Amino acid sequence: MDVIDLSAHAHQRPSPTAELAGGYGRIAVIGAGAWGAALAAVAARAGRSVTLWARRPELAAEINATHRNARYLGDAALPPQIRATADLREALAGAQAALVVVPSHALRETVASLAPHLAPGAPIALAAKGVEQGSGLLMSEVAAQAAPGFRIAALSGPSFADEVARDLPTAVVIASSCAGDETPETSIAARLALSMSTPTFRCYVSDDLMGVEIGGAVKNVIAIATGMAEGAGFGHNARAALITRGLDEIKSLAHALGGRRETVTGLSGMGDLSLTASDAKSRNFAYGLRLGRGEKADSGALVEGVRNAVSVTELARARGVEMPICEAVRSVVHDGEAFREAFHRLWTRPLEGEPRALDLAIAHPAAS
Ligand SMILES: NC(=O)C1=CN([C@@H]2O[C@H](COP(=O)(O)OP(=O)(O)OC[C@H]3O[C@@H](n4cnc5c(N)ncnc54)[C@H](OP(=O)(O)O)[C@@H]3O)[C@@H](O)[C@H]2O)C=CC1
Numbered sequence: 136m137d138v139i140d141l142s143a144h145a146h147q148r149p150s151p152t153a154e155l156a157g158g159y160g161r162i163a164v165i166g167a168g169a170w171g172a173a174l175a176a177v178a179a180r181a182g183r184s185v186t187l188w189a190r191r192p193e194l195a196a197e198i199n200a201t202h203r204n205a206r207y208l209g210d211a212a213l214p215p216q217i218r219a220t221a222d223l224r225e226a227l228a229g230a231q232a233a234l235v236v237v238p239s240h241a242l243r244e245t246v247a248s249l250a251p252h253l254a255p256g257a258p259i260a261l262a263a264k265g266v267e268q269g270s271g272l273l274m275s276e277v278a279a280q281a282a283p284g285f286r287i288a289a290l291s292g293p294s295f296a297d298e299v300a301r302d303l304p305t306a307v308v309i310a311s312s313c314a315g316d317e318t319p320e321t322s323i324a325a326r327l328a329l330s331m332s333t334p335t336f337r338c339y340v341s342d343d344l345m346g347v348e349i350g351g352a353v354k355n356v357i358a359i360a361t362g363m364a365e366g367a368g369f370g371h372n373a374r375a376a377l378i379t380r381g382l383d384e385i386k387s388l389a390h391a392l393g394g395r396r397e398t399v400t401g402l403s404g405m406g407d408l409s410l411t412a413s414d415a416k417s418r419n420f421a422y423g424l425r426l427g428r429g430e431k432a433d434s435g436a437l438v439e440g441v442r443n444a445v446s447v448t449e450l451a452r453a454r455g456v457e458m459p460i461c462e463a464v465r466s467v468v469h470d471g472e473a474f475r476e477a478f479h480r481l482w483t484r485p486l487e488g489e490p491r492a493l494d495l496a497i498a499h500p501a502a503s
């Protein structure tokens with residue numbers, strides 16, 4: 136793909152970049168948890184007019200009164216221009232784009248309820264990371280069903296909300312498929328990237344929606360595995376192996392679904408995996424860490440990898456893709472297998488080639 140210049144000097148370039156110079160002036164962020172509030176802060180810093188929908192009126196009132204979201208973002212200061220509301224119609228009035236930032240299991244109902252209030256032609260950008268349980272659909276496919284006729288994009292990548300809220304340097308990728316005579320440069324992903332980029336929040340553009348979404352959904356499951364290994368004291372070698380082989384699982388699934396392997400080596404894949412699978416700030420890693428230590432794993436926080444251990448492995452099984460690390464996480468988290476047994480099984484699987492294209496399967500001498 137050509138390099139896309141979305142910098143502040145974009146006006147110096149001829150069309151089509153020039154016609155994108157304004158991006159979307161008014162953005163509605165739907166969901167006021169950690170990531171929704173942080174992305175609302177980004178959009179406000181990027182000069183957009185931002186409304187933020189919170190499902191609880193008291194949270195909307197707190198954000199308007201204190202310019203903070205204490206439960207989700209501690210004392211991080213939010214730009215005072217953000218206007219929060221618990222009224223979905225009000226949040227979407229005049230919006231040129233909607234950014235939906237609710238948990239993956241709530242995406243279908245949330246998108247269905249916002250669609251009647253969103254202007255036709257306004258894109259819906261999704262920040263949830265997951266695969267829908269039951270249907271096996273990616274978030275963009277769920278949204279396309281829930282809001283027929285609207286264009287869909289996905290924002291993903293290594294981005295802890297609290298760091299973004301505190302305006303620390305971050306890079307993400309925004310993906311959409313190109314429709315008709317659209318090019319990546321004129322896509323809704325490019326327009327959203329222009330709308331959300333600031334000197335500290337850098338948005339890359341992709342036309343591989345599938346690859347980007349799979350990266351975001353699967354890395355949470357792998358992060359539970361690296362957390363478990365850390366909790367069990369397995370050391371750094373095990374973590375590096377899980378990250379590398381986990382990336383291979385993401386690549387294989389993305390490829391089987393029509394995405395590109397190279398997308399998975401980018402921000403939403405390698406980037407997000409290296410962040411989430413190595414730091415206890417990640418709720419998924421922290422959940423695995425507690426499991427590995429033999430503690431009560433559930434802290435009440437959103438841990439997308441728990442549900443997605445099932446939805447991702449179901450999707451992989453249906454497509455004939457082997458995902459042994461994700462299967463091991465599912466087996467521990469949902470089927471009650473002892474994590475040491477699951478890791479032993481993982482490490483003594485038949486010996487394979489690397490990459491998978493080197494098609495080998497040699498019985499492991501220590502397999503029990
Ligand atoms: N936090 C992060 O660093 C990042 C998160 N993400 C992804 O963003 C998505 C949201 O995560 P995050 O913001 O962190 O989660 P949080 O738990 O911080 O916030 C979730 C938000 O969604 C609301 N919500 C919960 N259930 C429903 C529902 N059934 N219907 C409507 N709204 C609901 C919550 O409302 P209430 O407060 O009323 O419960 C809350 O506002 C996840 O898919 C996550 O993987 C992606 C990148 C970074």
Ligand SMILES: O=C(CO)COP(=O)(O)O
Nearest residue numbers: 292293294295417418419
């Ligand atoms: O997706 C994230 C960072 O990119 C956040 O990870 P957790 O949901 O594991 O906290």
